[in-house]
Amino acid sequence: xxxxxxxxxxxxxxxxxxxxxxxxxxxxxxxxxxxxxxxxxxxxxxxxxxxxxxxxxxxxxxxxxxxxxxxxxxxxxxxxxxxxxxxxxxxxxxxxxxxxxxxxxxxxxxxxxxxxxxxxxxxxxxxxxxxxxxxxxxxxxxxxxxxxxxxxxxxxxxxxxxxxxxxxxxxxxxxxxxxxxxxxxxxxxxxxxxxxxxxxxxxxxxxxxxxxxxxxxxxxxxxxxxxxxxxxxxxxxxxxxxxxxxxxxxxxxxxxxxxxxxxxxxxxxxxxxxxxxxxxxxxxxxxxxxxxxxxxxxxxxxxxx
Amino acid sequence: xxxxxxxxxxxxxxxxxxxxxxxxxxxxxxxxxxxxxxxxxxxxxxxxxxxxxxxxxxxxxxxxxxxxxxxxxxxxxxxxxxxxxxxxxxxxxxxxxxxxxxxxxxxxxxxxxxxxxxxxxxxxxxxxxxxxxxxxxxxxxxxxxxxxxxxxxxxxxxxxxxxxxxxxxxxxxxxxxxxxxxxxxxxxxxxxxxxxxxxxxxxxxxxxxxxxxxxxxxxxxxxxxxxxxxxxxxxxxxxxxxxxxxxxxxxxxxxxxxxxxxxxxxxxxxxxxxxxxxxxxxxxxxxxxxxxxxxxxxxxxxxxxxxxxxxxxxxxxxxxxxxxx
Numbered sequence: 001x002x003x004x005x006x007x008x009x010x011x012x013x014x015x016x017x018x019x020x021x022x023x024x025x026x027x028x029x030x031x032x033x034x035x036x037x038x039x040x041x042x043x044x045x046x047x048x049x050x051x052x053x054x055x056x057x058x059x060x061x062x063x064x065x066x067x068x069x070x071x072x073x074x075x076x077x078x079x080x081x082x083x084x085x086x087x088x089x090x091x092x093x094x095x096x097x098x099x100x101x102x103x104x105x106x107x108x109x110x111x112x113x114x115x116x117x118x119x120x121x122x123x124x125x126x127x128x129x130x131x132x133x134x135x136x137x138x139x140x141x142x143x144x145x146x147x148x149x150x151x152x153x154x155x156x157x158x159x160x161x162x163x164x165x166x167x168x169x170x171x172x173x174x175x176x177x178x179x180x181x182x183x184x185x186x187x188x189x190x191x192x193x194x195x196x197x198x199x200x201x202x203x204x205x206x207x208x209x210x211x212x213x214x215x216x217x218x219x220x221x222x223x224x225x226x227x228x229x230x231x232x233x234x235x236x237x238x239x240x241x242x243x244x245x246x247x248x249x250x251x252x253x254x255x256x257x258x259x260x261x262x263x264x265x266x267x268x269x270x271x272x273x274x275x276x277x278x279x280x281x282x283x284x285x286x287x288x289x290x291x292x293x294x295x296x297x298x299x300x301x302x303x304x305x
Numbered sequence: 306x307x308x309x310x311x312x313x314x315x316x317x318x319x320x321x322x323x324x325x326x327x328x329x330x331x332x333x334x335x336x337x338x339x340x341x342x343x344x345x346x347x348x349x350x351x352x353x354x355x356x357x358x359x360x361x362x363x364x365x366x367x368x369x370x371x372x373x374x375x376x377x378x379x380x381x382x383x384x385x386x387x388x389x390x391x392x393x394x395x396x397x398x399x400x401x402x403x404x405x406x407x408x409x410x411x412x413x414x415x416x417x418x419x420x421x422x423x424x425x426x427x428x429x430x431x432x433x434x435x436x437x438x439x440x441x442x443x444x445x446x447x448x449x450x451x452x453x454x455x456x457x458x459x460x461x462x463x464x465x466x467x468x469x470x471x472x473x474x475x476x477x478x479x480x481x482x483x484x485x486x487x488x489x490x491x492x493x494x495x496x497x498x499x500x501x502x503x504x505x506x507x508x509x510x511x512x513x514x515x516x517x518x519x520x521x522x523x524x525x526x527x528x529x530x531x532x533x534x535x536x537x538x539x540x541x542x543x544x545x546x547x548x549x550x551x552x553x554x555x556x557x558x559x560x561x562x563x564x565x566x567x568x569x570x571x572x573x574x575x576x577x578x579x580x581x582x583x584x585x586x587x588x589x590x591x592x593x594x595x596x597x598x599x600x601x602x603x604x605x606x607x608x609x610x611x612x613x614x615x616x617x618x619x620x621x622x623x624x625x626x627x628x629x630x
Binding site: 031035037039084087088091093094095097098099101102103104105106108109110112113221225228229232236275276278279280282283286287289290293294297 | 361363408411
């Protein structure tokens with residue numbers, strides 16, 4: 001285990017964590033303010049990636065395509081909120097889980113009908129090569145871009161939530177919805193906006209991760225579960241919790257995958273270690289989540305006082 | 306009285322079904338009906354905790370999946386006897402449910418949903434890692450389990466075995482639900498604090514209920530492994546837990562035959578869309594049959610939004626006056 005390898009894996013963990021944060025931020029606000037489990041969040045991520053791929057192809061420019069896909073996805077998200085999800089806020093969690101599960105089935109098939117099972121989205125040519133960060137560490141420049149975008153969005157989000165009036169309303173809604181409504185906050189409008197913003201973040205994540213993972217039907221199904229793990233660990237409704245949870249999950253997952261087989265080889269027969277290692281690495285984050293729920297049932301940073 | 310007559314008529318129809326299908330040369334539907342009954346068994350076991358217990362478990366596929374692996378591994382390892390294999394496929398998932406339930410039931414509401422999901426994911430990745438048993442690809446079984454006197458390789462025999470187990474399970478669980486235990490479980494769903502105050506060990510009751518559901522989920526899994534003669538991790542994917550929940554809510558949460566009605570509706574709907582071309586839709590979109598899940602999704606969404614009591618709820622509403630609601 002050399003220092004360079006650890007540094008490289010740290011960057012990978014940070015990159016994955018920041019993208020998870022983009023998904024988790026929208027999810028945790030929806031969950032925190034409206035007490036709504038939205039499984040369709042992963043579908044919005046998928047739609048965002050497909051839109052980005054199409055628009056990148058149409059415009060011939062990665063930047064232009066992504067910048068167009070983000071507002072387009074936000075609009076789709078807001079339409080979804082106004083037409084269907086809004087009527088689920090007052091329903092129990094079971095109904096929310098099922099209705100949004102139905103939305104997953106529907107959106108998977110609709111995407112398949114419109115685009116087919118997958119579309120191509122490749123890294124922009126200018127960023128396809130690696131850069132030498134320190135002597136001996138070559139890192140793909142596109143992944144550095146992802147880290148940059150992730151950090152920028154996280155900062156922007158922090159600024160909006162912590163420093164602006166609308167952010168104050170969002171925080172008020174997350175910590176006590178009834179009180180916020182009683183104080184005259186138009187929670188309906190606020191929520192449509194939050195939902196659209198969450199959808200926009202999904203599109204950013206989908207577009208940025210598209211070239212790394214594949215842009216395909218069902219791409220949101222697994223990452224959605226990771227986003228839920230993040231917000232449960234971080235504390236539902238808390239942006240700060242989502243950020244710390246994301247980075248934690250990103251690091252644990254990346255390091256688990258990279259080093260678990262080596263670690264196991266130290267005290268287990270090598271054949272067994274290489275078989276069990278990857279599985280244990282995949283399980284690690286769920287163990288982390290179960291442990292957090294066991295000892296801190298409200299998550300690490302509960303939003304409700 | 307009416308209900309009893311209807312049940313007996315349904316049972317007779319189910320017994321006659323394979324004979325009729327053989328006469329019509331439609332043997333495929335015998336196997337299809339077996340699949341529906343197996344999922345009905347799985348959904349019924351989930352309905353016990355979801356409907357009667359009010360515990361929204363998002364990880365039931367773990368128990369069903371554990372059952373498939375226990376039954377499948379027994380067959381592969383040369384111990385195909387169903388009389389040992391199937392009880393074992395209930396015992397081990399039951400124990401798994403004991404362990405998962407003991408931790409999960411300490412949490413409430415949305416956290417319970419998430420922690421059951423997390424545990425199911427762990428089991429999923431465990432099965433993916435079992436390289437000796439096919440890993441991600443899974444296992445193709447050399448044959449079905451064996452029973453004395455009954456050749457399960459024959460689809461009709463297998464059908465009757467599944468039917469018998471389903472009927473037995475339904476009788477048993479119905480008995481359980483109307484017993485003192487079942488009343489306590491329902492009362493805990495309505496008001497846990499009060500039940501605790503009266504002096505019921507609510508955690509233990511809920512855990513017992515969770516374990517029973519896990520064990521019967523395992524039984525469904527054992528049958529499922531036998532049905533298709535294969536075992537693979539996709540049976541444990543979280544979307545399968547979602548599918549089982551869909552069946553329960555389609556059929557009717559907390560209704561005795563909710564699981565059965567739900568499995569019949571969901572699988573029947575998928576089958577119908579995939580195998581029966583409807584002219585006017587085909588005119589609009591020729592390949593629509595490849596997208597049967599779209600239809601399933603729309604039906605589910607409409608049911609959740611407009612008929613929250615499920616299909617059983619639509620028919621029983623007048624009779625029971627929402628007493629089960």
